Amino acid sequence: MPSLRDIKRKITSVKKTQQITKAMKMVAAAKLRRAQDRVVAARPYARKMLMVIANLAGRVERAQHPLLAKREAKTVKLMVLTSDRGLCGAYNTNIVRKAVEAVKQFKAEGKEVKVNVIGRKGRDFFRKRSAYTLGKVWSDLGMIDYEKAADVGKNIVERFTASETDEVYLLYNEFKSVIQQKVTLEKLLPIEPPTEADPFMAAVDYLYEPSAESILGSILPKHIEVQVYRAMLESQASEMGARMTAMDSATRNAKDMIERLTLKFNKQRQAAITKEISEIVGGAEALK
Numbered sequence: 691m692p693s694l695r696d697i698k699r700k701i702t703s704v705k706k707t708q709q710i711t712k713a714m715k716m717v718a719a720a721k722l723r724r725a726q727d728r729v730v731a732a733r734p735y736a737r738k739m740l741m742v743i744a745n746l747a748g749r750v751e752r753a754q755h756p757l758l759a760k761r762e763a764k765t766v767k768l769m770v771l772t773s774d775r776g777l778c779g780a781y782n783t784n785i786v787r788k789a790v791e792a793v794k795q796f797k798a799e800g801k802e803v804k805v806n807v808i809g810r811k812g813r814d815f816f817r818k819r820s821a822y823t824l825g826k827v828w829s830d831l832g833m834i835d836y837e838k839a840a841d842v843g844k845n846i847v848e849r850f851t852a853s854e855t856d857e858v859y860l861l862y863n864e865f866k867s868v869i870q871q872k873v874t875l876e877k878l879l880p881i882e883p884p885t886e887a888d889p890f891m892a893a894v895d896y897l898y899e900p901s902a903e904s905i906l907g908s909i910l911p912k913h914i915e916v917q918v919y920r921a922m923l924e925s926q927a928s929e930m931g932a933r934m935t936a937m938d939s940a941t942r943n944a945k946d947m948i949e950r951l952t953l954k955f956n957k958q959r960q961a962a963i964t965k966e967i968s969e970i971v972g973g974a975e976a977l978k
Contacts, residue, residue, distance in 0.1 A: 694962070697955045701948055708944035714777065715937035722868065722930035728834075729865055729923040736920040743881055743913045746906075755906040756851040757914070760880045765802045767825070767855040768792060769846070769878070769918075770816075771862035771925040772809030774830055779939075781863065781871070781932035782811040788873045789861055793822060804855065808842065808922065834922045836915075842922075843915030850879050862921045863928035869935055871928035878917060881910070 692700075770789045772782050789805065789812070796803045806825040807813045816824045826845060831838050849855055858879040863871040899905075 694955060694959055697951055697958065701951045701955065704944050704947050704951065708941055708948070711937045711940040711944060715934055715941060718930050718934035718937060722927065722934055725923065725927035725930050726865065729920070729927045732920050732923050736916050739913055739916055743910065746909075755903065755910055757847065757879060757910040758881055758906070761853070761856045763799075763801055763856045765804070765855045765857075766796050767846070767849065767858045768796075768803060768805050769842075769858065769860045770805055770807050770809075770812045771860070771921060772807065772812035772815075773925075773929045774810045776811065777936060778929055778933035779936035781929055782809075784871075784873050785861065785863060786812065786815050788875065792859070792861060792875055801857075808925075831922075834919070834926050836919055839919035839922050840915045843911070843918040846878070846918065847911045847914055860918070860921050862925040863932075865924050865927040865931065868931040871932060874924075876921070878914065881913070 768789065770785060772785050776782070793803050793805065802823075804823045804825045805816050806827070807816060808828045808831070810829045813824070813827045813829055816822045828838075828842060846858055850858060857877065860874075860876045860878050862874055862876075864874045866872055
């Protein structure tokens with residue numbers, strides 16, 4: 691049985707841990723508010739751009755730009771977005787599990803898969819397992835800005851244009867709410883025409899000035915960068931939401947543990963006091 695000193699020391703330790711988890715929850719909540727505002731602001735532009743580009747892809751010859759080229763899918767690049775740090779619940783576990791499932795599915799279809807990773811947690815997982823081909827890694831990006839996303843997007847465009855890969859997929863956590871994030875697998879390249887065209891867009895034709903090749907050469911790489919930027923913002927907001935939830939749960943668990951340890955401490959102290967009183971009374975009786 692632990693001594694009173696041991697129990698008191700453990701209570702002190704748990705209280706210190708509770709202070710840390712509470713502070714981390716508050717930091718995550720502050721960062722979440724900013725990340726949520728940024729992703730909500732980026733969504734309409736990214737979605738509208740995706741709609742325009744998808745409709746545009748259905749009106750031009752695919753040979754007019756390499757990003758529209760649809761080749762036989764022999765090689766696939768899977769972009770996996772994870773966090774650099776832990777303590778965010780099942781956030782990274784869910785992403786990695788979905789990535790493993792996606793790689794198995796692609797390989798079952800006879801495709802060669804290369805995994806590119808954003809975030810140290812994903813890098814550490816795939817680096818330790820020889821069954822996966824790990825490509826380029828981006829880590830320690832901090833707060834996401836467009837320049838960082840553009841660097842990732844340019845690498846994707848260069849590799850696809852050089853015919854090093856035939857398809858590119860994004861795997862990330864889409865932010866729904868503080869307690870809900872949806873793991874999303876999204877095809878990035880080649881750009882596909884919409885399955886159901888917007889009636890307004892279907893009635894519109896395009897005049898290209900100075901030329902279709904010039905316009906596509908400018909707007910298509912920009913589109914890839916914007917979609918990567920949106921996915922990275924979604925991922926970061928989801929990470930902050932998951933960390934806030936995890937730290938809130940840890941803080942409440944610490945409170946429950948403190949209450950149980952305090953009760954145990956009081957019971958054990960009371961038992962020790964009762965034992966001492968009994969010994970004193972017994973000694974007094976013996977002296978009579």
